[in-house]
Amino acid sequence: MKSDHPKADHPTREKILRATKDLLWERGFDAMSPRDVMARSGAGQGSLYHHFAGKLDLACVALAEMAAEEKASIESIFAPEKPPLQRIEDYLARERDALRGCRMARLANEMAMAEPEFRLSIADFLQRIEDFLALALREARRSGAIAADADDRALAALFLSAVEGGFVLARAHWDPERMTRALDGARQVLNVLRK
Amino acid sequence: MKSDHPKADHPTREKILRATKDLLWERGFDAMSPRDVMARSGAGQGSLYHHFAGKLDLACVALAEMAAEEKASIESIFAPEKPPLQRIEDYLARERDALRGCRMARLANEMAMAEPEFRLSIADFLQRIEDFLALALREARRSGAIAADADDRALAALFLSAVEGGFVLARAHWDPERMTRALDGARQVLNVLRK
DNA sequence: GTCTATAGGGGGATAGAC
DNA sequence: GTCTATCCCCCTATAGAC
Numbered sequence: 001m002k003s004d005h006p007k008a009d010h011p012t013r014e015k016i017l018r019a020t021k022d023l024l025w026e027r028g029f030d031a032m033s034p035r036d037v038m039a040r041s042g043a044g045q046g047s048l049y050h051h052f053a054g055k056l057d058l059a060c061v062a063l064a065e066m067a068a069e070e071k072a073s074i075e076s077i078f079a080p081e082k083p084p085l086q087r088i089e090d091y092l093a094r095e096r097d098a099l100r101g102c103r104m105a106r107l108a109n110e111m112a113m114a115e116p117e118f119r120l121s122i123a124d125f126l127q128r129i130e131d132f133l134a135l136a137l138r139e140a141r142r143s144g145a146i147a148a149d150a151d152d153r154a155l156a157a158l159f160l161s162a163v164e165g166g167f168v169l170a171r172a173h174w175d176p177e178r179m180t181r182a183l184d185g186a187r188q189v190l191n192v193l194r195k
Numbered sequence: 196m197k198s199d200h201p202k203a204d205h206p207t208r209e210k211i212l213r214a215t216k217d218l219l220w221e222r223g224f225d226a227m228s229p230r231d232v233m234a235r236s237g238a239g240q241g242s243l244y245h246h247f248a249g250k251l252d253l254a255c256v257a258l259a260e261m262a263a264e265e266k267a268s269i270e271s272i273f274a275p276e277k278p279p280l281q282r283i284e285d286y287l288a289r290e291r292d293a294l295r296g297c298r299m300a301r302l303a304n305e306m307a308m309a310e311p312e313f314r315l316s317i318a319d320f321l322q323r324i325e326d327f328l329a330l331a332l333r334e335a336r337r338s339g340a341i342a343a344d345a346d347d348r349a350l351a352a353l354f355l356s357a358v359e360g361g362f363v364l365a366r367a368h369w370d371p372e373r374m375t376r377a378l379d380g381a382r383q384v385l386n387v388l389r390k
Numbered sequence: 391g392t393c394t395a396t397a398g399g400g401g402g403a404t405a406g407a408c
Numbered sequence: 409g410t411c412t413a414t415c416c417c418c419c420t421a422t423a424g425a426c
Contacts, residue, residue, distance in 0.1 A: 033401060033402075034401085034402065035400075035401080035402085045403085054402075055401095055402065
């Protein structure tokens with residue numbers, strides 16, 4: 001694909017990517033058309049297909065950039081100098097737009113999910129969080145903050161699911177409070193584990 | 196809408212609905228076209244638009260039928276004669292096609308979600324499950340099977356989120372095992388609560 | 391009730407001039 | 409590199425005959 005080639009920072013290319021990231025967040029992959037991208041970026045069709053092989057390629061590159069942007073935020077939440085359980089609480093308390101869904105995982109329902117190229121950035125993003133959660137649980141367990149027989153990986157998956165599932169519930173009921181409730185459940189589990 | 200009117204069991208209408216339910220499950224709302232419905236049902240365009248006001252109306256009616264079909268299965272899982280925690284375990288252990296997503300909540304990411312008519316069947320379906328979970332937790336709490344200070348509603352939302360979030364993780368990683376892991380976390384919580 | 395024909399728009403992508 | 413013109417297909421819906 002063209003996007004794999006040496007890519008000098010062409011301003012037009014950047015504008016196209018900026019518009020794509022915005023549209024991906026606002027509408028998702030299926031509902032975003034190359035025409036929309038052209039309109040928002042001000043770039044012409046020629047530029048778009050010169051810099052990218054097609055819609056899927058464009059989305060993959062944009063998605064990878066979105067993931068990179070999220071990375072810093074996640075790493076700050078899970079800063080290793082913080083007490084392990086504090087990291088988890090901070091992750092649960094992270095500000096979210098419950099009705100819009102997760103910036104990355106929101107796209108997990110698109111048809112393009114069958115394409116490995118499309119899936120990768122999303123999977124990596126979720127994996128990173130799950131790893132941070134599992135690490136925090138392990139540290140908490142080893143320091144005696146929670147029960148010694150806790151299953152780090154299963155609980156990490158549960159906490160991540162609580163967040164991602166919370167988005168689903170909030171959207172289905174069209175009520176951000178549903179996300180809050182799911183997170184309250186996760187916090188309660190954290191408290192029970194502490195005892 | 197036409198579909199609100201007295202609807203004798205017209206065989207053609209039934210065929211159209213059958214095809215719509217199948218396509219809604221296989222492809223989702225956006226990716227399903229009236230043409231697809233016609234092709235699969237064998238009905239012509241005239242029939243489709245005679246019985247339904249349009250694509251959205253058709254999907255709403257089909258969705259309501261899907262919800263009704265799921266209802267029996269859910270009620271059997273949460274049969275009141277079973278021990279409360281057993282009901283929850285049975286719900287977690289329910290057979291699922293992790294890579295395809297939840298029959299109902301899968302559609303929560305569609306654009307049509309903004310339409311209250313479309314949203315209702317999905318929200319009701321999830322609410323029913325959450326209520327059953329909360330009731331089971333309350334009974335378990337009152338009978339002393341779990342801690343007396345457990346928050347039924349928050350934990351019910353958590354368990355439901357574990358399932359719905361598990362679907363998201365499984366799809367993002369394109370690996371059914373991810374769902375299993377999230378459910379293992381939920382089961383572990385159940386065990387911790389039991390202590 | 392059901393059919394076929396047709397409309398009007400947007401989808402993703404390519405061609406070729408500049 | 410970027411532009412405009414153009415292609416062909418599918419979308420949802422309506423019209424009007426039978």
